[in-house]
Amino acid sequence: MxxxxxxxxxxxxxxxxxxxxxxxxxxxxxxxxxLQLLLAGPNEVQSGGAVVDFVRSVTITLVGNSVMAIAFATxxxxxxxxxxxxxxxxLSAHVNASVNDRFRRLAFRRLMEAEYGKLVRRDxxxxxxxxxxxxxxxxxxxxxxxxxxxxxxxxxxFFIMLxxxxxxxxxxxxxxxxxxxxxxxxxxGKARQAGQVVTNTHALLATRLESVLSGLRMVRIFGxxxxxxxxxxxxxxxxxxxxxxxxxxxxxxxxxxxxFYLCVFVGxxxxxxxxxxxxxxxxxxxxxxxxLQPHVKDTHWCxxxxxGLGSAVDSMAEFLREFPGRGASAKGKRxxxxxxxxxxxxxxxxxxxxxxxxLSGISFTIQKKKTTAIVGGSGAGKSTLINLLxxxxxxSSGCISADEQPIDEFDVASWRARFALAGQDAELxxxxxxxxxCYGRPSASLQDAEAAAERAxxxxxxxxxPCTWDTRVGGRGVRLSGGQRQRLGIARxxxxxxxxxxxxxxxxxxxxxxEAEVQGAIEAMAGKTTLVVIAHKLSTVMSADQVIVLRGGKxxxxxxxxxxxxxxxxxxxxxxxxx
Ligand SMILES: Nc1ncnc2c1ncn2[C@@H]1O[C@H](COP(=O)(O)OP(=O)(O)OP(=O)(O)O)[C@@H](O)[C@H]1O
Ligand SMILES: [Mg+2]
Numbered sequence: 001m002x003x004x005x006x007x008x009x010x011x012x013x014x015x016x017x018x019x020x021x022x023x024x025x026x027x028x029x030x031x032x033x034x035l036q037l038l039l040a041g042p043n044e045v046q047s048g049g050a051v052v053d054f055v056r057s058v059t060i061t062l063v064g065n066s067v068m069a070i071a072f073a074t075x076x077x078x079x080x081x082x083x084x085x086x087x088x089x090x091l092s093a094h095v096n097a098s099v100n101d102r103f104r105r106l107a108f109r110r111l112m113e114a115e116y117g118k119l120v121r122r123d124x125x126x127x128x129x130x131x132x133x134x135x136x137x138x139x140x141x142x143x144x145x146x147x148x149x150x151x152x153x154x155x156x157x158f159f160i161m162l163x164x165x166x167x168x169x170x171x172x173x174x175x176x177x178x179x180x181x182x183x184x185x186x187x188x189g190k191a192r193q194a195g196q197v198v199t200n201t202h203a204l205l206a207t208r209l210e211s212v213l214s215g216l217r218m219v220r221i222f223g224x225x226x227x228x229x230x231x232x233x234x235x236x237x238x239x240x241x242x243x244x245x246x247x248x249x250x251x252x253x254x255x256x257x258x259x260f261y262l263c264v265f266v267g268x269x270x271x272x273x274x275x276x277x278x279x280x281x282x283x284x285x286x287x288x289x290x291x292l293q294p295h296v297k298d299t300h301w302c303x304x305x306x307x308g309l310g311s312a313v314d315s316m317a318e319f320l321r322e323f324p325g326r327g328a329s330a331k332g333k334r335x336x337x338x339x340x341x342x343x344x345x346x347x348x349x350x351x352x353x354x355x356x357x358x359l360s361g362i363s364f365t366i367q368k369k370k371t372t373a374i375v376g377g378s379g380a381g382k383s384t385l386i387n388l389l390x391x392x393x394x395x396s397s398g399c400i401s402a403d404e405q406p407i408d409e410f411d412v413a414s415w416r417a418r419f420a421l422a423g424q425d426a427e428l429x430x431x432x433x434x435x436x437x438c439y440g441r442p443s444a445s446l447q448d449a450e451a452a453a454e455r456a457x458x459x460x461x462x463x464x465x466p467c468t469w470d471t472r473v474g475g476r477g478v479r480l481s482g483g484q485r486q487r488l489g490i491a492r493x494x495x496x497x498x499x500x501x502x503x504x505x506x507x508x509x510x511x512x513x514x515e516a517e518v519q520g521a522i523e524a525m526a527g528k529t530t531l532v533v534i535a536h537k538l539s540t541v542m543s544a545d546q547v548i549v550l551r552g553g554k555x556x557x558x559x560x561x562x563x564x565x566x567x568x569x570x571x572x573x574x575x576x577x578x579x
Pocket of ligand 2: 383384424
């Protein structure tokens with residue numbers, strides 16, 4: 001598990017806790033001996049019961065009979081206990097911080113390695129909440145477990161001492177504590193439910209916030225600010241109520257357990273007068289019970305806290321189970337590059353088990369160093385076909401092969417390393433222009449980046465910016481125009497120098513002049529690189545070696561552009577409409 005290396009620290013926690021409790025118990029015993037000596041004055045000290053007499057004889061043997069020496073030893077023991085507890089706290093904070101760090105890293109790695117289709121099905125806000133919030137709460141739970149362990153050790157030591165003094169008083173105390181336990185269990189269950197509600201609401205709020213922030217322009221244009229504020233306020237209010245409920249439950253545990261302890265105290269006084277226990281023993285018992293109280297309270301608190309944090313541990317565990325990372329599924333040989341062709345054999349695909357197939361009966365061949373154009377109306381399944389080629393999704397049936405070997409036999413990373421994509425939406429990341437252009441080839445030099453930008457028709461624009469290549473593009477590239485983003489996307493794809501370049505309507509936001517320029521650069525790659533081009537403007541696919549015409553997820557026609565133009569088919573109709 002994530003806590004792996006830190007687990008060996010647990011015995012150390014227990015040892016520290018036992019030593020601290022022993023020091024505290026010893027200090028308490030000596031305090032009673034000190035009181036006995038002060039009360040007796042010059043007279044002989046009377047017996048205080050077996051335990052007290054034993055502690056007195058040990059104290060006198062070790063420290064001597066002097067009041068000052070015993071006082072000094074008492075203070076030293078209590079100081080030693082405080083120092084050990086401080087050491088425990090530092091150690092525990094260290095474990096907490098490192099486990100939290102490892103949790104976060106592991107969760108992010110799993111997210112990066114997760115199957116794309118699974119990621120898309122879940123809200124991105126829930127992942128954010130998980131990695132920033134829930135992982136922290138889950139580690140907090142680990143800290144609470146160690147605290148619980150420490151408290152239990154202290155309770156055991158004190159309990160043995162109490163039993164040695166008087167079992168009758170222990171019965172009174174146990175009955176009281178049991179009643180407190182029952183009540184706190186009831187509260188624990190409620191706190192767990194309330195904690196789950198807070199977690200869920202927090203995820204909803206984070207998702208909404210993220211989608212509103214990424215769609216700020218739409219919110220403004222459609223005048224939806226007030227609506228979004230209302231919706232956000234509703235989530236925020238639900239979160240406030242949930243938080244208050246958890247806090248109320250936590251706050252209630254204090255007064256309730258105090259009431260129980262007061263009853264226990266009255267019971268102890270009553271029973272000890274009945275059984276004629278020596279005063280020194282009663283004082284020692286009460287002192288220990290008083291010291292026991294914070295430990296019992298702490299144990300209750302830990303339990304309630306654990307119930308609240310349990311939901312975070314559950315969601316982290318569920319996440320780690322759902323996203324097992326690449327380790328489990330790493331397989332396949334290295335893809336060393338295409339020798340001749342990629343072939344789709346009767347491929348069908350649907351995005352969900354209960355959804356209509358988005359693609360069906362897809363069979364065609366992409367020849368190396370040739371240009372394949374895929375055309376078809378909006379929603380025909382063109383981008384889906386590319387998703388399958390890039391192995392973001394697996395076909396539901398049929399198979400895609402490269403040089404007659406099924407592509408799922410290749411290691412995914414080595415497969416994708418041969419591809420580059422410039423898409424409908426350039427999908428830039430927050431960072432500088434240089435970082436974005438070099439994203440597919442981080443080792444590229446500035447000269448290479450400039451050459452790619454030149455071919456994508458964006459170099460002049462970049463040079464004209466106040467910070468040139470160091471200009472930040474903003475989240476998703478919001479500080480750039482659609483066409484500028486698209487050209488950066490093309491430069492990024494070209495800089496990767498892929499064996500297979502996929503252009504999914506990569507120039508649809510450009511004006512005709514710029515588009516012609518970029519098209520020229522793309523056409524110059526034809527014959528050297530395998531190109532897969534998707535375009536609505538059919539004039540741009542006229543130079544392709546073959547055209548695949550998709551309609552409703554099926555291949556309607558395929559052939560060279562000239563062959564297809566001669567037929568009075570779907571291609572001709574599309575061409576007539578947009579060419
Ligand atoms: N992640 C997804 N989950 C479920 N359905 C999806 C998903 N992505 C696309 N679809 C559906 O699959 C169908 C094909 O979508 P696709 O993006 O492949 O179309 P396209 O041919 O690229 O269209 P366009 O020219 O508009 O880009 C559409 O009906 C779309 O609603
Ligand atoms: Mg598309």
